[in-house]
Structures are given as structure tokens and as C-alpha cells.
Amino acid sequence: MQRSLLAAAPGGRLPLDDATRSAGVSGTPVQLGLGDLGTALHEVTFVVVDLETTGGSPAGSEITEIGAVKVRGGEVLGEFQTLVNPGMPIPPTITVLTGITNAMVIQAPPIAEVLPAFLEFAGFGRGAVLVAHNAGFDAGFLRHATERMDLTWPRPPVVDTVKLARRVVTKDEAPNHKLSTLAALFSTAVTPDHRALHDARATVDVLHALLGRLGPLGVTHLEDLHTASDPVPQKRRRKATMADGLPHGPGVYQFVGPGGEVLYVGTAVNLHRRVRSYFTAAEKRARIGEMLDVATGVRTIPCATVLEAQVRELRLIAELDPPYNRRSRRPERRPWLRLTDEPFPRLSLVRHLPAEQLGAALGPFTSHRAATEALEAVQEAVAVRRCTARLPLVPRAGASACALAEMGRCGAPCVGGQDVAGYAGVVARARTVLGTDVDDVVGVLRGKIRALAAQQRYEEAATHRDRLQALLAGARRSERLRPLVTTPEILAARRRDRGGWEFVLVRHGRLAGTAASEPGADPMPVAQALRATAEAVPPPATACGAAPVEESELVASWLEQPGVRLVEVEPGVMPLACPVRGAARHQLPARG
Incomplete structure (x- = not known):
């Protein structure tokens, strides 16, 4: 049986018709099933x-x-x-x-x-x-x-x-x-x-x-009794009836206000149980408590799979911008670390990266601070220049070297200390790191951390530790996402606990559709129908441009689950694999 697919409207938004928007609103007459309320x-x-x-x-x-x-x-x-x-x-x-x-x-x-x-x-x-x-x-x-x-x-x-x-x-x-x-x-x-x-x-x-x-x-039900002694205001507890009649499967829920405006969007493995939990002492966030006091109903979008629910949640938050969701509102602004395009390249942070440069940049990083720490980590091990001026092939008259050159930490191409050929070795080392081969940087920084710790200079050691941690996190994300977002199409399947198969279709890192086959039925017609009706995703012009990075990471996590099988893969420019000697094998140092 084919489930609703994640076909998107122009701009990547999920189409929500009036019927969908009104589904499950508290106050609408609903014939409840015997199992919908819990145990009386x-x-x-x-x-x-x-x-x-x-x-x-x-x-x-x-x-x-x-x-x-x-x-x-x-x-x-x-x-x-x-x-x-x-x-x-x-x-x-x-x-x-x-x-x-x-x-x-x-x-x-x-x-x-x-x-x-x-x-x-x-x-x-x-x-x-x-x-x-x-x-x-x-x-x-x-x-x-x-x-x-x-x-x-x-x-x-x-x-x-x-x-x-x-x-x-x-x-x-x-x-x-x-x-x-x-x-x-x-x-x-x-x-x-x-x-x-x-x-x-x-x-x-x-x-x-x-x-x-x-x-x-x-x-009135056992689920209520478990939290009846919780210090929850009676006015809020009475609103637990909003969960009555909600499905017990995965999906997305929206708390709505008096004017029908969406206050908060969330996802759940069990919609009924998750919504009911908001009206118990398990919910301790003051901001959410404020939202619950204003809310007048709940809308739900049942989904075939948990992955579909998680992706729908991300897209709805981006579309509706609910006031009580605190997720990143501008995920496309995440920074990348790359080399500049000039005779003497330097490391630079950019907000937009052309798709063809994906293999020569690290990221995207979760914040500008994390990206800066990763940049500093590379600079500790690779003597790439740190000045921001664009250097000509021939040094300018009267140019002077910086303190780093005097300390031997820069070849000083600004004053002719290095020509393009001599600087090329430095650039090659930096490109190796940006290609996620971070072994040299890891060795240098761990050596510095050990030396500083032996001298009891713990604050300086912690600075290097944080830089290394940021670099490894960015490199691991690059290793994980590059093959996914450059692969035109992946059709994967996983056997469901109750029988049948769960299918996921991914195009350029974007969830294009999901479907599920019934237990005992031939699953391939479902898979073929999914491929024919799923969202068309053209190759993006920018790196990770087909979907928000959070969505691609959700897809990657699903694909990495035990028992997931690749049914069909349309090869891209990068093999769908993680390098054996990549950054993922390095254990992230713990923050003290």
C-alpha cells in the first residue's frame, strides 16, 4: 500500500490543503476508536x-x-x-x-x-x-x-x-x-x-x-493517573483532551492559537502519546508552558514513517516560522571552510559554496564560531598565510612581512619569501585537509595538547582541543554528506517491525518520497510506483542546495541504520561510501 509521498510545491514547501490544515483540530466532532484514549x-x-x-x-x-x-x-x-x-x-x-x-x-x-x-x-x-x-x-x-x-x-x-x-x-x-x-x-x-x-x-x-x-x-484514563499528582495547572491539564482521537502512529503535530495561527510544530513516533505528554509535569519548559496556555487545538499530519515525519517537521518550521520553535531559521547561512581562488590562496569562510567545489571545502559548520575554530586548527598545522589582502604574483614595493613570518610560521609570499611554486606545497597540504584527510592536523594538535598539559597550561591546551574538535566535526560531516548530496538517486528499504518494507527515495540528499508495502505482499511494485511519483529534484547549483543540511543528516542517519538495504543507486560524481582513513575514525576529544 503506497503512503502519501513528500511531493513538494514550488520552493520546496509541502502542499497543505484546507483538509490537511483542519485535520485533528480540537473541538471538531470526531468518532473516537476504542484504543484512541488509552486505558480507561x-x-x-x-x-x-x-x-x-x-x-x-x-x-x-x-x-x-x-x-x-x-x-x-x-x-x-x-x-x-x-x-x-x-x-x-x-x-x-x-x-x-x-x-x-x-x-x-x-x-x-x-x-x-x-x-x-x-x-x-x-x-x-x-x-x-x-x-x-x-x-x-x-x-x-x-x-x-x-x-x-x-x-x-x-x-x-x-x-x-x-x-x-x-x-x-x-x-x-x-x-x-x-x-x-x-x-x-x-x-x-x-x-x-x-x-x-x-x-x-x-x-x-x-x-x-x-x-x-x-x-x-x-x-479518566491510566495515562492521566500516572501524572495526576504532577504540579500542572488545572486549566492546562484540562486541555489534555486535545490529544483525544489523535493517531497512535508517527506524524507531525501543530499547536494552533485562537486565530488558527501555528504556534509550534513537532514530530512524534506516537502522536497521541506525545501530545498528551505536554499536559503533564514531564513538560518543564516555561516557554512551551506559555504556548500551551494560548493553544486552542492541535493539527496532525500522519506519516508513513518516522523519517517522513521528521522531514515534514523541518520543512514546516521553515515554511511557517512558528514563534515557539527555536530551531535555526536560516540553515542556508551555515559557513564553509575553503581556499580562496588567487595566486597565493588562504583559508576563508564562505556562506555559499558552488556545487562543483564541494570536494574541496569542509562543512557546513553549525556556527561561525565552530568554523573559525576549525580554520585555526588547520592554520596551526599548515603554514598557510593568514593575512587577508589579495597578493600579486610579484610583491608590491615596500611590502613588509608580518610577525608570523618572523616566527617562522609563514613563508612570507607577501615579500617574496615564497614564490607560487614554493607556496604550492603549502596549498597542497591545505587541500588535503579540506579533502577530509586530517591526520597531519590531528597529530600536530594532539602533540601540542600533550605538551601544554605537561606544562600545566591547561587553558591553552583546552583551546587547541576545542579547535581540533571543531575540525573533526566539520570533516566528519563533510565525509557523511558529500556522497549523499552528489548522488542523483538512492532507493533504499528497511524491513518494518510489523512486516512489510519501508522504502525511502533520496535525490541529491533530499527526501523525495516514502512508501510502505504490506506484510506478505510483493514490495517491488510499491518501490517502482515510488520512483515514478516522487518529487523531481534537479542537481543543485550550490553545495547541499537541494535540501537543508538538517534534512540530509536525517536521511544519512536513516541510511546508516542496521538492516537498511540499497535497492538501486544512480551513481554520482562521488562514490556512496565513507573513506576508511577519514576523519570519522578519530575519536573526538571530550570537553572538560
Whole structure:
């Protein structure tokens, strides 16, 4: 089955018709599928647990009693209760508190016999949720005992009724959030008395009462409950309904404002889950919080693949310029490092590079600072001139050499110290580096770093380290992108986890289209249709000009994944390969 392709409108913009722009906006009547909202609370199996122990910490204390009640939809499915022989005396203060004596537990089974039976009853590995009052205490003891027995702790979702109570029970209603206080407030059927099963039964009633209060706040599903105790303003939390009905597959989402303007564009592997996460405490960015308070709806563009979603996001940000996206607004302005075209060339940073010069320049760099550091790294190892004047073949009368010439770090062609033939060796070394063979520069700079560190001149060593890091990053990007952007067409495929094949068509480093075949179907007709209908991408006039560098890097990352197969490749001027002795083999020095 062929999916929507990334066919672009003039100027490289994605065509968005009115139907696409209005898809998924909150407030539009939508018939929701059963799985669109997550797991409704009445469908969740809760295992409400209470433990009695010999002390307050798993380190040095043991469990003396386990009580648990399994409930779903308000119905009790089963109960579990047993005393446990702790293998140590019970402190008198604990006996006074719980009423459990040493004589009561002497014939009880040890935790090694009790715990497997309890875990089987609980069914945590089958989706059950652990609930407890002050859940960190009970879950900590159970996890510690499990690990001590060399068993695997199932890591169930945990709900703490203390945290839920802090959310919806005010100090005017109850002076504290102890179980006994909440039991009195909600008139539970069982009065907690520090015996495990009684306390678990009381906690069940408290849980149900709290869920009743949380419902009007938008907490109706398990996914809501996990973050119900988060410090999120109620006004914002109520907007979580914007995620209702959104697809569970990959795609692009747009938060829109009161006038339909796009506030923010993002991408997701699971649109429903990602959009819902914005309305929990997991979202801590103040700027995004401000955006959520203004947003009135969400638009989505479902995509066949994650790669398609990522590329659509980049293109939409460039097209719409949303106020709350902080990505680079002018990616085409990234600098390149090249040699000037003159009798005595020097290194120069340029913003635009002709396509035919791609093999003789490094970049593009992520910033002007990074490009400058890379330039300085090359100058440390190669005695290329650093003056910016255009030098004639014959030195000008009265010309004088700079301090670098006096230090022996420049051949001084400005005063005739080097003629064109003599300077050619320097130029050849610089061209070698720009061709991503950076071994000489790496050797020189690492030697300087070691020498400076031995002299405890750490700040100077760090400067050389940063220069080397910038050079290696730029060289590695060049090695990665040159073959990709100079190849007219690449058709690649990767087997999908659920069966079938995911196809990607790349032209000059630009994602021209994607498609997916169904499990068990012949994939080649899909691949042929993709080639016939994908976006036409002519050879660009400038280096990396067919697509933003970020897009080409996303494509490169996809192609580098394990399991990706090249179906067809139309050869370009450079082989689709990474040099064995290229910059990528050098480990980037860590910043201290």
C-alpha cells in the first residue's frame, strides 16, 4: 500500500490543503476508536498493597505481613494476606504499633516462600498497577526482597494515594493525608489499624474516592493517573483532551492559537502519546508552558514513517516560522571552510559554496564560531598565510612581512619569501585537509595538547582541543554528506517491525518520497510506483542546495541504520561510501 509521498510545491514547501490544515483540530466532532484514549480507569486492574515490617527501611528490616486487594471497575477480584517470618526479632515498638508479636510469626513462612506467591497473585507482569499509601515504602521493600532473591522485579506502574490526596484533598477538609485521616474523611468500610489486609481494604476505598474527585479534572484514563499528582495547572491539564482521537502512529503535530495561527510544530513516533505528554509535569519548559496556555487545538499530519515525519517537521518550521520553535531559521547561512581562488590562496569562510567545489571545502559548520575554530586548527598545522589582502604574483614595493613570518610560521609570499611554486606545497597540504584527510592536523594538535598539559597550561591546551574538535566535526560531516548530496538517486528499504518494507527515495540528499508495502505482499511494485511519483529534484547549483543540511543528516542517519538495504543507486560524481582513513575514525576529544 503506497503512503502519501513528500511531493513538494514550488520552493520546496509541502502542499497543505484546507483538509490537511483542519485535520485533528480540537473541538471538531470526531468518532473516537476504542484504543484512541488509552486505558480507561474502569478497565485497569489495581493491586492495592500494604506491608507491615520490622523497621522503616529495607536495609536492615524485614517484612512481617503482606496484605493486598485486587480490584477492577470497583469490583474486588481477590485478596491476599499472610504473616511472614522475618528471621529476626520484632522490635517492641513495632509490636505495640501493629499488634504482631514474635509468637505470631514463628510458624509463618519466610519471605522466600511468600514473595513468589504474592507476585503471581498480583500479576504485575500482566499489566496490573501497584497501589499503596506512601507507595515508595511498600514498593521499596518488595523490590529489595525480589532482588535479594535473584528474582526480576516486574517494575509495575505505581500509584501513590498519598500523592493523589495531596492533589484533591485540601487542608480545610483534613489536617493531613495519613491513611487513618483519609479513611475517616471518606467513611471507608474498614478502619485501618496497622494490619496489612485491613489497611489495604481501607486504601481501596480511599483510592475510589480520590478517583471520583479526579474525574472532573480530566483524569479518566491510566495515562492521566500516572501524572495526576504532577504540579500542572488545572486549566492546562484540562486541555489534555486535545490529544483525544489523535493517531497512535508517527506524524507531525501543530499547536494552533485562537486565530488558527501555528504556534509550534513537532514530530512524534506516537502522536497521541506525545501530545498528551505536554499536559503533564514531564513538560518543564516555561516557554512551551506559555504556548500551551494560548493553544486552542492541535493539527496532525500522519506519516508513513518516522523519517517522513521528521522531514515534514523541518520543512514546516521553515515554511511557517512558528514563534515557539527555536530551531535555526536560516540553515542556508551555515559557513564553509575553503581556499580562496588567487595566486597565493588562504583559508576563508564562505556562506555559499558552488556545487562543483564541494570536494574541496569542509562543512557546513553549525556556527561561525565552530568554523573559525576549525580554520585555526588547520592554520596551526599548515603554514598557510593568514593575512587577508589579495597578493600579486610579484610583491608590491615596500611590502613588509608580518610577525608570523618572523616566527617562522609563514613563508612570507607577501615579500617574496615564497614564490607560487614554493607556496604550492603549502596549498597542497591545505587541500588535503579540506579533502577530509586530517591526520597531519590531528597529530600536530594532539602533540601540542600533550605538551601544554605537561606544562600545566591547561587553558591553552583546552583551546587547541576545542579547535581540533571543531575540525573533526566539520570533516566528519563533510565525509557523511558529500556522497549523499552528489548522488542523483538512492532507493533504499528497511524491513518494518510489523512486516512489510519501508522504502525511502533520496535525490541529491533530499527526501523525495516514502512508501510502505504490506506484510506478505510483493514490495517491488510499491518501490517502482515510488520512483515514478516522487518529487523531481534537479542537481543543485550550490553545495547541499537541494535540501537543508538538517534534512540530509536525517536521511544519512536513516541510511546508516542496521538492516537498511540499497535497492538501486544512480551513481554520482562521488562514490556512496565513507573513506576508511577519514576523519570519522578519530575519536573526538571530550570537553572538560
